[in-house]
Amino acid sequence: xxxxxxxxxxxxxxxxxxxxxxxxxxxxxxxxxxxxxxxxxxxxxxxxxxxxxxxxxxxxxxxxxxxxxxxxxxxxxxxxxxxxxxxxxxxxxxxxxxxxxxxxxxxxxxxxxxxxxxxxxxxxxxxxxxxxxxxxxxxxxxxxxxxxxxxxxxxxxxxxxxxxxxxxxxxxxxxxxxxxxxxxxxxxxxxxxxxxxxxxxxxxxxxxxxxxxxxxxxxxxxxxxxxxxxxxxxxxxxxxxxxxxxxxxxxxxxxxxxxxxxxxxxxxxxxxxxxxxxxxxxxxxxxxxxxxxxxxxxxxxxxxxxxxxxxxxxxxxxxxxxxxxxxxxxxxxxxxxxxxxxxxxxxxxxxxxxxxxxxxxxxxxxxxxxxxxxxxxxxxxxxxxxxxxxxxxxxxxxxxxxxxxxxxxxxxxxxxxxxxxxxxxxxxxxxx
Ligand code: HAM
Numbered sequence: 183x184x185x186x187x188x189x190x191x192x193x194x195x196x197x198x199x200x201x202x203x204x205x206x207x208x209x210x211x212x213x214x215x216x217x218x219x220x221x222x223x224x225x226x227x228x229x230x231x232x233x234x235x236x237x238x239x240x241x242x243x244x245x246x247x248x249x250x251x252x253x254x255x256x257x258x259x260x261x262x263x264x265x266x267x268x269x270x271x272x273x274x275x276x277x278x279x280x281x282x283x284x285x286x287x288x289x290x291x292x293x294x295x296x297x298x299x300x301x302x303x304x305x306x307x308x309x310x311x312x313x314x315x316x317x318x319x320x321x322x323x324x325x326x327x328x329x330x331x332x333x334x335x336x337x338x339x340x341x342x343x344x345x346x347x348x349x350x351x352x353x354x355x356x357x358x359x360x361x362x363x364x365x366x367x368x369x370x371x372x373x374x375x376x377x378x379x380x381x382x383x384x385x386x387x388x389x390x391x392x393x394x395x396x397x398x399x400x401x402x403x404x405x406x407x408x409x410x411x412x413x414x415x416x417x418x419x420x421x422x423x424x425x426x427x428x429x430x431x432x433x434x435x436x437x438x439x440x441x442x443x444x445x446x447x448x449x450x451x452x453x454x455x456x457x458x459x460x461x462x463x464x465x466x467x468x469x470x471x472x473x474x475x476x477x478x479x480x481x482x483x484x485x486x487x488x489x490x491x492x493x494x495x496x497x498x499x500x501x502x503x504x505x506x507x508x509x510x511x512x513x514x515x516x517x518x519x520x521x522x523x524x525x526x527x528x529x530x531x532x533x534x535x536x537x538x539x540x541x542x543x544x545x546x547x548x549x550x551x552x553x554x555x556x557x558x559x560x561x562x563x564x565x566x567x568x569x570x571x572x573x574x575x576x577x578x579x580x581x582x583x584x585x586x587x588x589x590x591x592x593x594x595x596x597x598x599x600x601x602x603x604x605x606x607x608x609x610x611x612x613x614x
Pocket of ligand 1: 265266267268296298303304305306307308309310312313314442443463464465466467468470485486487488489490491492493
């Protein structure tokens with residue numbers, strides 16, 4: 183026997199019980215996004231590799247070690263499975279001149295790919311719901327993005343999600359801070375670990391984000407970017423906080439929140455929980471005013487965030503979130519050739535009226551089919567034998583409540599089903 187094949191490590195199948203929870207969650211999320219005026223956009227999963235190198239930054243973990251990049255065997259193009267959605271979204275907005283029409287509130291969802299070490303809450307194929315507001319410069323949109331998240335946590339009944347906030351200022355402010363930070367870190371060369379040494383001149387800000395306990399004290403005392411912010415950046419940051427305070431959203435300013443992607447400036451934020459172990463960031467984002475121009479568009483401000491669907495669902499599950507019950511209204515059982523043809527007609531007629539119908543497939547006795555009907559969770563069975571079919575009749579049998587099987591014509595079926603399922607709604611369904 184040949185060896186069974188397995189999914190790629192870190193890439194998960196989502197089986198029906200779980201997939202139903204995903205769909206329920208996605209429905210809630212779509213309604214929530216609409217209620218804030220965000221519109222869907224769908225981008226390809228594969229993009230030219232230079233897009234991510236330029237947008238995310240050459241000296242980031244994602245670009246240095248986590249991208250699934252390959253050369254197209256047919257034309258030699260350098261391609262990458264998207265590790266995130268912001269770069270693609272901005273690329274699409276530029277390519278289709280969307281910003282000429284003014285500000286755009288957009289969202290996308292789907293799989294992202296990063297070659298990380300898999301563990302609970304961290305996968306190589308994971309899913310994001312991303313939200314991008316392109317063309318808005320004020321602190322109001324930053325606050326809107328954060329308020330949206332707070333509302334979704336509330337709608338989902340999530341507990342223990344807290345907001346961490348920081349400002350990364352402008353490129354100039356970061357440059358001045360960076361110079362002082364490098365000088366400071368050079369003074370501590372002896373204790374730097376390999377990672378920190380490697381990043382000393384390429385991405386010193388990321389050293390502040392180190393998890394190495396031996397570096398914590400040194401990092402605590404390092405020059406802080408917040409102290410380098412100019413008046414405009416401070417006013418912007420204040421503006422965001424004023425709206426958050428008004429809305430009663432608690433937050434903590436975390437001066438060491440720097441994010442792992444290079445495109446950010448000014449406001450950055452993360453929603454974090456302790457309930458999921460090490461991978462506790464369920465949602466993250468911020469402002470990225472330079473990215474549109476960096477990717478070749480006419481300069482335009484922008485801000486956004488993305489949430490990790492696997493992490494959010496794990497948290498939702500902890501807080502009692504569940505799939506909506508997906509069960510058929512009717513299960514159609516039939517025995518005989520004529521009966522089978524009539525069964526298909528009856529089922530299609532019912533579906534035409536909006537009922538969810540499972541038609542028995544695979545034959546078997548009435549008794550074994552009725553067992554399947556019962557197990558399906560359907561409220562009603564439609565029962566058809568060859569004799570009934572010849573007379574144009576079907577049997578309608580309640581599977582859950584009281585009531586005997588009735589014999590009716592196909593024309594009467596939808597009304598009879600409606601009467602059984604929604605007895606309080608009268609004869610709204612009419613007859614076929
Ligand atoms: P990010 O922080 O790299 O930001 O990812 C956002 C979220 O995706 C994380 O907070 C986490 O919940 C989830 N996530 C990331 N990597 C994994 C993984 N390996 N397994 C499971 N979940 C993961 C971005 O991607 C930016 N594009 C966000 C953004 C949008 N900023 C502005 N607009």
